[in-house]
Amino acid sequence: MSNITDEMITAWLDGEVSPKERQAIEGAIAASPQLGMRVARLSRADRMLAPAYAETLSAPIPKRFEDLLAEPKAAIARTSIWSQLSQVLSPRPMAIAAASMVFGIAIGGLVLSRAAGGPAFEAMADGQLVANHQMAMNLASTQSGGEGALRIRLSLVDDAGQYCRQFETASAAGLACLDGGSWKVDTLTSGSRSAGADGLYVMADGTPDPAIAAALQRRGVREVLDREHEAAAIAAGWKATK
Amino acid sequence: MGQGHVRFRAELRALLPRLRRFGHALTGSADAGDDLVQDALEKALSREDQYREGTRLDSWMYKIMQNAWIDNRRAHARQSRVVQPMSEDIVAVSEDGRDSFDAAISLRQVREMMTRLHEDERAVLALVSIDGLTYQQAADALDIPIGTVMSRLARARNKLLQLMESGAPTAPKD
Known part of the structure; x- marks a missing residue:
């Protein structure tokens, strides 16, 4: 046919x-x-x-595919963190370039970050910087967005479940995280670094100081606290998140 | 990270063996096929929002792979064909050994014959004959009319048969 x-x-x-x-x-x-x-x-x-x-x-699935598909939640959160930040924070122009010239900060060795008239952080034997009593109280009680000697720009929970706060003083900025009851300094940068930018430690395009950004990237951000959750955390004394 | 996101990744993960097989059949090499899968996975993850839930993820992925392969071929225009030897082989596939037609041809030779087909023909064979998609699904994945799937398949099968019948003299005889 x-x-x-x-x-x-x-x-x-x-x-x-x-x-x-x-x-x-x-x-x-x-x-x-x-x-x-x-x-x-x-x-x-x-x-x-x-x-x-x-x-x-x-055939067994190559690890590179597994890795690609099993990309940790934190890594995904990182990609969107800056958009989260912009939702939480309103840009707050500051003119503290001059102040950063007045107060100096030495990272390593003696730390003299004069947030409130005295050393705000003390170096432990292992080199870890820890907030002194007054600074710890301030870190624990200050709401973000204020204009005092200690300003909090951001409160968050990192991938390990620790509370962290991105702070600024007249001369320094950094990230402190609550660990074992102490506010330990993860990253400290000097104020002069980004002087001239729109915000002191936030660049003109709204991205944070590179050192702090790097610290946030490294730790991972599980959650950025909005004002309501931040207030609740302050009221609860920053009880463990997990 | 919504549930949809997690489900999307889980479904991609479940598809991996078939994607790798398609990549191997399409490119003629297991390694090149895996590179294509990697490329397609990265594209799929970055375009997750373009995937409509409820549609076939396999067809969507095959389409991405096919397009990536075409792009890749354009980028390396007229690159010599990749034929990668594999570890196993000389496997007689007939169950009883009496089918001399099949038994004389190793699986490696079959793969080598595939590389001698046009890549459009390989694609339809990979989707329909190997993966078991319907003509419509293959047409969707390759963005071609169903009639074209049909004609390419018939042509591809005829070519493959001619190669098999000629004993594939240039195929490796290890």
Whole structure:
């Protein structure tokens, strides 16, 4: 039957013909041994195809794919953190460039971050900077967005579940995180670094100081506290988040 | 990270074996196929918002892979064909050993024959013959009319049969 094309045969083999076509093709096959041979030949084409790639199908999934798909929640949060920040914080222009010239800060060795007249942080034996009593009280009680000697720009929960606060004093900015009851300094940057920018520690485009941004990237941000949650955390004395 | 996001990744993860097989069949090499999968996964993750839930993720991914492959081919125009030997082989696939037609051809030779088909033909064979998609699904994935799927399949199968019948003299005989 010359009117049965190879296309029709392969479609029939694939079950892709209408009932009517199917009837016609099967009738033709029954009537023509020659057509039957064509069908038998075409039906062989695929027989080894699936087995030829079976090994790939059953092979262990490479780690690079698993890693790509199992990208941790934190890493995804990081990509959107700056948009979260912009929702929480309103830009607050500050002109403290001059102040940063007056007060100096030495990172490493003796730390004299004079937020409120005395050293705000003390270096522990291991070099870890920890907020002194007054600074710790201030860090724990100050709401973000104020204009006092200590200004909080952001409160957040990091990937490890620790509360962190991004702060500014007249001469310094940094990130302090509550760890074992102490506000430990994760990152401290000097005020002069970004003097001249629109906001002191926030760049003109609204992104934070690179050192603080890097710290946030490293720690991961699970949640940025809005004003309401921040107020609740202050009221609750920054009880553990988990 | 909504539930949809988690589900999307889980579904992608479940598709990986089939995507890798498609990549291997399309490119002619397991490694090149995996590179294509990697590329497609990155694109899919960045375009997650473009994926409409309820539509077939496999077709969507095959389309991304196919397009990435075309782009890749354009970028490396006329690059020589990649044929990568694999560890196993000379596997007679007939169950009883009496089918000399099949038994004379190794799985590696079948893969080598695939690389001699036009890539459009490989794509339809990979989707329909190997992956079991319907003509409509393959047409959707490849962005071609269903009639074209049908004609490419018939042509691809005929070519494959000719190669098999000629004994694939240039295929590796290890």
